[in-house]
């Protein structure tokens with residue numbers, strides 16, 4: 300992570316300590332990636348061990364059930380839902396009917412790829428020790444009942460009181476990992492597939508590091524588990540060309556997937572360290588959102604919120620309950636943006652998409 304990104308995330312005060320952390324973190328991430336590369340380079344990664352696979356799937360089967368949250372009236376945030384807009388949180392807790400509209404088919408397929416790959420990756424992690432022996436530095440921690448420390452086996456709902464407001468956070472991580480070089484240390488593991496392409500994924504990670512919403516997710520997990528470090532791991536579903544494309548004239552330079560005789564990385568582990576400030580910032584935000592829900596007034600609309608509409612299931616409802624003055628304001632801002640150097644930029648596109656959605 301570069302200097303600017305560190306300052307933006309943690310402020311100047313903690314930068315020095317964090318730079319040390321991130322220096323070690325870069326080495327840890329390298330070890331993590333080398334371990335996974337060694338696993339996938341091995342011909343044995345193409346098949347699974349029956350005993351391990353059975354234990355893994357029996358665990359999955361045992362957890363296929365539905366356990367409702369306790370009926371305590373508290374606003375409950377899922378860790379991956381800690382970056383939602385105020386209005387979406389409000390609508391969800393007001394039990395507004397979720398909109399189930401058909402989507403573009405490839406998106407459904409993409410979601411299916413993401414869900415399938417994480418399960419397979421977890422099964423691979425369960426094999427690391429057997430396949431790599433002492434070279435398996437990062438392996439699943441084992442829960443008290445013998446389960447692999449992942450998903451439902453690690454699900455916790457924790458009630459929190461912050462700034463005088465009570466709410467709950469639920470967490471269900473992709474994994475909690477042991478580290479063979481330091482048996483006392485645990486790492487949170489979150490895994491994200493990327494469909495945008497291997498060139499784009501590397502460009503974004505090199506420039507910005509792990510995504511802000513993913514860092515909020517692991518911050519929520521750090522609050523609940525008291526584990527402050529780990530990896531957000533990104534894997535591009537688009538792979539480098541099977542053989543080098545460096546000499547292929549039909550591929551523009553910016554689209555090449557090999558560089559200096561090597562494929563671009565399709566799998567990147569981004570180390571993170573969560574500070575008390577990051578935890579407090581998240582808790583401030585969640586307690587504020589919970590209070591909005593308890594107060595029962597629909598939060599006002601603003602332009603920034605439109606950056607979060609992508610996966611929102613309340614789009615029509617949100618537009619339906621928009622006040623005239625809010626709609627007028629959004630239209631005015633959109634007009635101004637379209638005549639400025641903001642035209643066509645992400646913020647402008649988000650606002651236009653919001654205004655274009657039917658009610």
Ligand code: SF4
Nearest residue numbers: 384386387608611617
């Ligand atoms: S449509 Fe956008 S602004 Fe409205 S609730 Fe959903 S995320 Fe928020």
